[in-house]
Amino acid sequence: MAVFPQPLVLPDYGRGAVSDVVPALCARLGVRGAKDVLDLPAGQRWVLLLIDGLGDELLAEHEEVAPFLAGLRGRTLTAGTPSTTVTSLTSLGTGLAPGAHGMAGYSFRIDGTDVLNALLWDTPRSATDLQPEPTWFERARESVAVTSVSPARFEGSGLTLSALRGADFVGIRDESDTDGWIKAVVDASTKGDRSLVYAYERALDHIGHGAGVASEDWRGVLAGIDERASRLRAALPDDVQLLITADHGMIDVPGRNFVLLEDEGLAADLRCFAGEGRLRHFYTDHPDAVAARWADRMGDHAWVRTRAEAIDEGWFGPVNDRVRDRFGDVIVAMRTDWAVMSRTLPRELDIIGMHGSLTPVEMYVPLLLS
Missing domain, CATH: 3.40.720.10 (Alkaline Phosphatase, subunit A)
Structure with a gap:
């Protein structure tokens, strides 16, 4: 459903x-x-x-x-x-x-x-x-x-x-x-x-x-x-x-609703990624391009924000400069029962119940x- x-x-x-x-x-x-x-x-x-x-x-x-x-x-x-x-x-x-x-x-x-x-x-x-x-x-x-x-x-x-x-x-x-x-x-x-x-x-x-x-x-x-x-x-x-x-x-989150980084070619321009399936941190030197690519792919299934946008909206509260870079340059948070997954984290592919988003x-x- x-x-x-x-x-x-x-x-x-x-x-x-x-x-x-x-x-x-x-x-x-x-x-x-x-x-x-x-x-x-x-x-x-x-x-x-x-x-x-x-x-x-x-x-x-x-x-x-x-x-x-x-x-x-x-x-x-x-x-x-x-x-x-x-x-x-x-x-x-x-x-x-x-x-x-x-x-x-x-x-x-x-x-x-x-x-x-x-x-x-x-x-x-x-x-x-x-x-x-x-x-x-x-x-x-x-x-x-x-x-x-x-x-x-x-x-x-x-x-x-x-x-x-x-x-x-x-x-x-x-x-x-x-x-x-x-x-x-x-x-x-x-x-x-x-x-x-x-x-x-x-x-x-x-x-x-x-x-x-x-x-x-x-x-x-x-x-x-x-x-x-x-x-x-x-x-x-x-x-x-x-x-x-x-x-x-x-x-x-049913497995059919997994968006796999490797299969979709969405890992382009990423230095690394973190977080979990319902909210991913993407670290990149090209945040605007990465955010646009992900927004186009996810549509209504996710909120896609640059770090600055998420901070301005109050996602994390006031952000200390000491920890600012821990949050993704681009953040992808799910709106529906979807998740962003990776074949490099095979144990996560067996998870059914998830959390992390807004x-x-x-x-x-x-x-x-x-």
């Missing part, structure tokens, strides 16, 4: 974006310099649960399998651009738009030549060198007990240190152990006089990439996460507020309070 061209959703930085969540929590916890633009209630103990891939439109479409989460639906936030985990988690932790922290996607160019995969962290550069902006967890820890409860394999990773450094890390070795996960979150929530716990849930994103958001497998995982979140709320002390959000939504299903995420 074809997906008609979708409206462009610009990030709502400073008013209602993922980057506004942790500063708002820190404001409620009395951390100096923090501002609450989300109008959260008072509270001295908070658990922030981030469910990777839980778009607001997806939750609305599947309320019957997620009654606890659906019952909390209220305000929505926007992701940043790109609407992807690397960028959103760094915005969450730093409270900054991508143009300030510079984590420009799943992959992006650094040092003018190399392309960094931010999940694999295939660079000798340290996280604090590549992303030196302080996190709100670092700022809060002087007066608040700050804990991150996440899969153990992420401890000390480049992304963890870029986005979430400053929190005491509690690693979960068996992600299927709901009882152990709940105990870790509850224990952390009772530390000190004031507490902030960040808890990360990744199963929904994982199954979405592999099976798609239209699959029964995806619905089954959502039901399991809903039960886990409900059990967590029941186990938390009454004085602990539970805030739930996400980093992006997701859309299924469509409503990818950009809107829920803000749930219990």
Whole structure:
């Protein structure tokens, strides 16, 4: 079934974006310099649960399998651009738009030549060198007990240190152990006089990439996460507020809708490319020619912008000169259920559920309070 061209959703930085969540929590916890633009209630103990891939439109479409989460639906936030985990988690932790922290996607160019995969962290550069902006967890820890409860394999990773450094890390070795996960979150929530716990849930994103958001497998995982979140709320002390959000939504892309760089001859004039199928960064010495070529090929299936145009439209927020070149000279973002792929990245050709662009299903995420 074809997906008609979708409206462009610009990030709502400073008013209602993922980057506004942790500063708002820190404001409620009395951390100096923090501002609450989300109008959260008072509270001295908070658990922030981030469910990777839980778009607001997806939750609305599947309320019957997620009654606890659906019952909390209220305000929505926007992701940043790109609407992807690397960028959103760094915005969450730093409270900054991508143009300030510079984590420009799943992959992006650094040092003018190399392309960094931010999940694999295939660079000798340290996280604090590549992303030196302080996190709100670092700022809060002087007066608040700050804990991150996440899969153990992420401890000390480049992304963890870029986005979430400053929190005491509690690693979960068996992600299927709901009882152990709940105990870790509850224990952390009772530390000190004031507490902030960040808890990360990744199963929904994982199954979405592999099976798609239209699959029964995806619905089954959502039901399991809903039960886990409900059990967590029941186990938390009454004085602990539970805030739930996400980093992006997701859309299924059938393989017949892949535009392959090599087959189309669209790699001409490119030094390199990065990003992901739903939003590609193209690095070139000829941005106008490349943008015109891609706009002609993609038509209504994509928004094609030069870097300057995307910045002027507010895709990334104000962009620091230190990180400007990490964003593509040309950016191609999908409007329909299409994706730009490459035979040089064969593992990506098996992905069904994708994200990264500025469509409503990818950009809107829920803000749930219990």
